[in-house]
Amino acid sequence: MTISKILVATDFSSRSDRAVRRAVLLAREFGAAVDLVHVIDNDQPERILKPEREVAADVIREIVGGLRSVDGVACEGGVIEGEPFEALADAAVARGADLVIVGPHRRQALKDIFVGTTAERTIRASSRPVLMANGVPAGPYRRILVAVDLSEESAAALEAIRALGMDASGAVSVLHVPDAPAAGLMRHGNVDGEDIDAYVLDQEKQAARALNEFLLRIGFDPASTLVRNGGPSTAEVIADVAAEVEADLIVVGTKARKGLARMLLGSVAEEVLRMSERDVLAIPPRA
Secondary structure: OOOOEEEEEOOOOHHHHHHHHHHHHHHHHHOOEEEEEEEEOOOOOHHHHHHHHHHHHHHHHHHHHHHHHOOOOOEEEEEEEOOHHHHHHHHHHHOOOOEEEEOOOOOOHHHHHHHOOHHHHHHHHOOOOEEEOOOOOOOOOOEEEEEEOOOHHHHHHHHHHHHOOHHHHOEEEEEEOOOOHHHHHHHHOOOOHHHHHHHHHHHHHHHHHHHHHHHHHHOOOOOEEEEOOOOOOHHHHHHHHHHHOOOOEEEEEOEEOOOOOOEEOOHHHHHHHHHOOOEEEEEOOOO
């Protein structure tokens, strides 16, 4: 299995243009079809919905025509209605999409704290992988960084990368950031610096062994593996390593919320989504 259909959301802004261009690049690379959708929140009076629906349909037709004639990709499109995040997730399933692409969110810190970003809410609702196109698309992904915590969700993320065929398109590095909580306690307890360094080094060695065993168990052979100590923020470590290896895509797994069909991002994935200037691919857990 590889990517055969891509659902890309547009709100006709310059931000969503990045999502459309990334969809075109992936469609060319994998021979996939593009399904371009614009979501209208239907919790409005019909007198407002009707003109909005007509204008959006005209713009979608224009963009679809350009993608077909200029970019040479198989493309269709349309306007869907409903609560934006749920409607997009439902459309991905109904239209058989392998991947959903959205543009970067507007970084409005206070608002994001209370209601979550567009990408986060879409990811929570989606049973399909969701790609947030943050960077300016310049070509296929060449360096992919997958952050893992050795959980089943991490295994699902790596297996999804392989199933989508993305491991063949770019060099995949797998990063594990182990938790060494005793190091902080030792520093506060005035433990000798050499003893702390020895403890951290031992933790890194154990984490490296655990990472290799994890990858062997799921049969995933990355181009490289990295183990880094967690700092104040694991997401910051991920961002720093992504810059170091010049990754153009960061992959994170989401968490399953027991008893519910929806996803719980988890603090690390959520922070990566909010802070990253690079593209981020969020993989849902296995059904």
